[in-house]
Amino acid sequence: MTTDRDFDRIATAWLADGPDELPGRVIDAAVDQIHLTRQRRAVRAPWRFPTMTSPIRLAALAAAGVLILAAVAMVGGAGRSGPSPTQAPPSVLAAVPSAAVPVLDTQFISPRNGYSITYPAGWTVRPATQSWQPGKPILWGDATLDAIQTSQARFVAAGQRLATGETAAQWLKAYCLGAAKDTGQCDTVPQSWVPIKIAGSDAYIDLNGVPAAPGTITPGGKVFDAVVVSGITGWAFTLDGEVDRPMFDAFLDKVYLLPATLISIPELTGRFTSPTLGYSIGTAADWTTTPATTQTRTAANPYPVDQIRITGTDSVVSGWSEVLPKGGTFAAYLVAKHQDALAGNPPGCDGGDPSTWPSIPIGSATGRLQMWCNAAVAFVEAGGRAYTFGWGSDTFQTDQHFSFEAWKELLTSVVLDPASAK
Amino acid sequence: MQRALVDLARRGDEEAFADLARAVGDRLMAIAFRILRDVDRAEDAVQQTLVTAWRELPTLRDDDRFDAWLRRILVNACYAEARRRRAWAANVRVLPVDGLEGRDDMATVDDRDRLERAFRRLSPEQGAIFVLHHYVGLTQAEIADELGVPLGTVKSRMHYATSALRAALDADSRIASTPTERLA
Numbered sequence: 001m002t003t004d005r006d007f008d009r010i011a012t013a014w015l016a017d018g019p020d021e022l023p024g025r026v027i028d029a030a031v032d033q034i035h036l037t038r039q040r041r042a043v044r045a046p047w048r049f050p051t052m053t054s055p056i057r058l059a060a061l062a063a064a065g066v067l068i069l070a071a072v073a074m075v076g077g078a079g080r081s082g083p084s085p086t087q088a089p090p091s092v093l094a095a096v097p098s099a100a101v102p103v104l105d106t107q108f109i110s111p112r113n114g115y116s117i118t119y120p121a122g123w124t125v126r127p128a129t130q131s132w133q134p135g136k137p138i139l140w141g142d143a144t145l146d147a148i149q150t151s152q153a154r155f156v157a158a159g160q161r162l163a164t165g166e167t168a169a170q171w172l173k174a175y176c177l178g179a180a181k182d183t184g185q186c187d188t189v190p191q192s193w194v195p196i197k198i199a200g201s202d203a204y205i206d207l208n209g210v211p212a213a214p215g216t217i218t219p220g221g222k223v224f225d226a227v228v229v230s231g232i233t234g235w236a237f238t239l240d241g242e243v244d245r246p247m248f249d250a251f252l253d254k255v256y257l258l259p260a261t262l263i264s265i266p267e268l269t270g271r272f273t274s275p276t277l278g279y280s281i282g283t284a285a286d287w288t289t290t291p292a293t294t295q296t297r298t299a300a301n302p303y304p305v306d307q308i309r310i311t312g313t314d315s316v317v318s319g320w321s322e323v324l325p326k327g328g329t330f331a332a333y334l335v336a337k338h339q340d341a342l343a344g345n346p347p348g349c350d351g352g353d354p355s356t357w358p359s360i361p362i363g364s365a366t367g368r369l370q371m372w373c374n375a376a377v378a379f380v381e382a383g384g385r386a387y388t389f390g391w392g393s394d395t396f397q398t399d400q401h402f403s404f405e406a407w408k409e410l411l412t413s414v415v416l417d418p419a420s421a422k
Numbered sequence: 423m424q425r426a427l428v429d430l431a432r433r434g435d436e437e438a439f440a441d442l443a444r445a446v447g448d449r450l451m452a453i454a455f456r457i458l459r460d461v462d463r464a465e466d467a468v469q470q471t472l473v474t475a476w477r478e479l480p481t482l483r484d485d486d487r488f489d490a491w492l493r494r495i496l497v498n499a500c501y502a503e504a505r506r507r508r509a510w511a512a513n514v515r516v517l518p519v520d521g522l523e524g525r526d527d528m529a530t531v532d533d534r535d536r537l538e539r540a541f542r543r544l545s546p547e548q549g550a551i552f553v554l555h556h557y558v559g560l561t562q563a564e565i566a567d568e569l570g571v572p573l574g575t576v577k578s579r580m581h582y583a584t585s586a587l588r589a590a591l592d593a594d595s596r597i598a599s600t601p602t603e604r605l606a
Contacts, residue, residue, distance in 0.1 A: 007588050008556075014537050015557040018455050019464075022447035026465050030472035031440045037473055039434060039480050105481060107570040116498075200502050230505055256498050257505055258547065351581070371581060395543075 101250040110146050112405065113159040114233060114262025115199075118254040119148045123155075131265045131406075132158040137178040138236065140215055153241035154217040155251055161233055161264040164312045168202075168229035175227055175236065176206065196226065198237070199257045203228035207238075209245055217241040224248040233259040265406040268413055274306050277321040278385060278421030282413030286311040292320070305390070315402035317410065318390035321421060330381040331355075334368060337379070337388070341370075362389065363414035376404060378411060383418025428488050432479045439479075443472050446489075450496050456553040457500045459542060467499040474499065490568045493558070497550045497569060504546035533591060540590030544583050551576055552583040 102120040109116040111127050119125070125148050132144040138158050145156040162171050169190065176186035193204035207225035216223060223240040226248070237255065239248045268282030272289045283289060288309040295304035306319040324333055334354035342350060351357065351371035360369040360378050367380030367387075375392040391407040393400070424445060430438035450471055454464035474495050482491055541549060554560045554568070562580060566573040 007584075007591065010533050010591065011537065011552075011556050011587065014534050015456055015553065017534075018452070019461060020448055020452045022451035022468055023465065026451075026469050027440065027443050027447055027472075030443055030469045030476075031436065033469070033473045034436060034439060034476040037477050039477055103481060105483075109571060199505070201505075256501055258501065259505065261547070351585075371578075372585070 101247050104250060104254050108146070108148060109258070110157065110159075110261075112261075112263035113146055113157055113235070114257065114259045115157065115159060115235060116256045116258060117148070117155075117157070117251065119155065119251070123148050123150050128158060131263055132160040133267050134160060134163055135174065135178070140240075149217065149241075152218050153239065153243050153247075155237070155239050157235060157237045159233055159235040159259075159262050161262065162229070168234070171229055171234045172204065172227060175234070190227075193227075196252070198226065198228040198235075198252050198255050199230070201228050201230040201257060203252075212240050226252055228257070230257050231259055233257070233262055261403075261405075263403055263405045263409060265402075265409050268410075272306070272308060274319060274321075276422045277306060277319060277387075278383075278416065278418045279319060279321065279387060280415045280417065281308070281317075281319060281389075282410065283308060284311070305388075310402040313402040314394040314400040315407075316390075316392050316394075317402070317407060318392070319388070320390075321385045321387040321418075324381065324384055324386050330379075330386060333381075333386050334370075334379055337377075338370065341372075341377075360408060360411065362387070362411045363416055365416060376407070380416070382416040385418045385421060387416060389414065424488070425485050428479070428482070428485050431476070432482065439476055446492060447472075450492070453493065453553060453558060454496060454500055456557050457497070457546065457550050458503060459538065463503050464500075467496065467503040470499045470503070471496045493554075494568055494570070497554070500550060501546045536590040537587055540587050544586060545579075548579045548583040548586075551579045552587070555580060 104118040104120055106121045106123075107116060107118050108125055108127075112131065113128055126146070128142075128144050128146045130143040132138055132142075136144075138144055140154075140156065142158075144158050146158070148155045162168070166174075172190045172193075173186050176189045189206075190204045193206045194208055196203050196205055203226055205224065205226045207223050209222045209224055212221045212223040218241045221241045222243055223238065224243065224245065225236065225238045227234065227236050229235075235257065237252060239251060266284035266286075269285050270283040270287075271280050272283045273280040275291050275293050277292065288311065290307045290309070292304040292306050303320075308317040308319075310317060324330065331354070334357070338354050354368065354370070357368040357370050359366050361367075362378055362380040365380050365382060367378045367389075370377045370379070375390065377391075378389045380387045380389075389411055391402070391404065393402075424442065427438045427442040427445070431442055447468065450468045451464055454467045454471075455461060458464050458467060471492070475492055478495070482488065541552075544552070550569075551562075551565055554565045555562065560568065562576045563573060566576045569576075
């Protein structure tokens with residue numbers, strides 16, 4: 001076992017070793033590059049759009065939230081056919097003076113969509129609260145979208161994991177098909193889209209300043225849409241309103257992709273009701289549930305628990321409950337469970353004394369969270385029973401896990417029903 | 423001196439920026455290598471950091487925050503580099519460890535190997551926070567401020583990183599089953 005002091009000493013010594021000099025050629029290469037790189041203008045005034053207060057804009061604001069984003073490419077303005085997303089037409093704003101690019105100086109880290117961006121101070125941020133499900137089009141106003149906006153421009157974004165075995169090209173085509181009138185429109189995607197880079201990854205502009213249909217944040221506004229796939233994650237970024245391509249480019253230039261932080265939780269279309277333990281929990285269609293009652297008690301598995309294997313990950317979610325010992329408190333129960341677990345797990349992974357465990361929502365109740373290295377356990381009390389919900393993974397590879405954040409979200413679907421426990 | 427260079431560079435003086443880059447380059451390289459554990463990738467991240475810093479310098483509002491501002495750009499560049507080249511992770515260059523065994527303040531070769539492997543399994547965000555704390559010497563609150571992430575996030579990532587690395591050192595420990603959950 002490694003003590004705190006040992007660990008700090010070993011880690012510090014390990015980190016101390018390594019190169020501490022930057023070769024001159026790297027400096028030279030950077031200097032060559034900056035010679036060709038224009039510095040950003042320091043515009044300190046708050047970003048403002050040209051004043052325009054038409055009643056139509058107010059009407060359009062009221063209509064926001066009902067439009068499939070990518071569909072604007074097909075429907076265009078009212079009563080006319082819009083350009084196909086497969087052709088990515090050049091910006092139609094080219095003929096009008098370009099709006100100044102606002103100062104992007106405030107960072108937003110998406111709590112669930114796996115990216116960060118820097119946006120203009122003063123814009124309103126509304127983070128997504130739900131996961132973008134594969135195969136589902138995203139709508140303006142969706143809870144799956146992060147939205148950063150003023151009354152005249154809106155930046156929205158969402159990300160999702162690719163399906164198991166799905167390629168980037170397949171994902172991009174599926175994104176196109178989500179809004180296409182006919183499948184032929186997407187036959188040449190993504191080759192027919194404008195290639196760009198987002199955070200160093202290959203990306204595409206599929207809507208390049210096309211007129212936005214009703215539902216845009218401003219009538220007569222434009223829409224830009226870009227998609228990118230990095231590894232097993234895809235993102236869509238959209239800017240609409242009184243905007244232009246330089247502004248869209250400026251936003252995209254500030255995007256960092258953080259796929260490990262993406263919360264990917266599939267639609268919970270089913271429900272697992274524990275046969276004996278007095279609770280139920282939401283499940284996805286392809287998850288495998290194994291009730292405790294169907295397991296055989298063995299030396300290796302002396303206390304079977306309900307298990308839910310999360311397909312496509314290396315993670316298992318578990319559920320268990322028992323009557324609190326007579327006269328015992330929930331706090332004492334946590335202490336006892338902590339001691340039990342310490343006996344069988346790496347000491348370096350201990351998350352600390354139960355009194356320090358943070359709270360966690362479990363259904364409509366609030367429980368306590370015990371963290372381990374690649375596992376966590378949430379405890380909650382209801383009707384004289386102590387419930388335990390676990391999150392464990394077979395490896396330390398975070399990109400293979402059903403993420404911790406996703407597990408926490410899953411726990412909000414729990415319904416505790418101690419009266420039904422047997 | 424650095425402040426004067428920052429001021430000149432902000433106004434477009436390329437020579438001043440080159441001097442500034444030489445002044446901070448080693449520091450950036452040292453941090454980038456610790457996060458990425460690969461010389462080539464660290465060099466790429468530093469080069470990208472310098473170019474980004476040049477482009478964004480006019481937006482720096484407080485010269486006294488230059489070092490922190492630059493580290494934030496560097497960490498983000500490391501994230502991007504880590505994601506971009508994750509598929510190449512098997513080809514990373516291994517640094518020689520000759521001469522380490524005799525130093526009693528140094529981790530053993532076994533320890534180093536375990537730490538190296540465990541560190542590579544961390545996410546870039548977890549690794550960066552571990553390096554900023556244990557190598558740069560920032561407190562968790564300073565890291566949160568510098569990277570613009572909630573303190574709770576820093577604590578959580580630090581906890582995960584530390585736990586994973588400690589578990590790697592305790593190599594004889596094994597994942598076990600308990601009545602409540604398989605833990606590790």
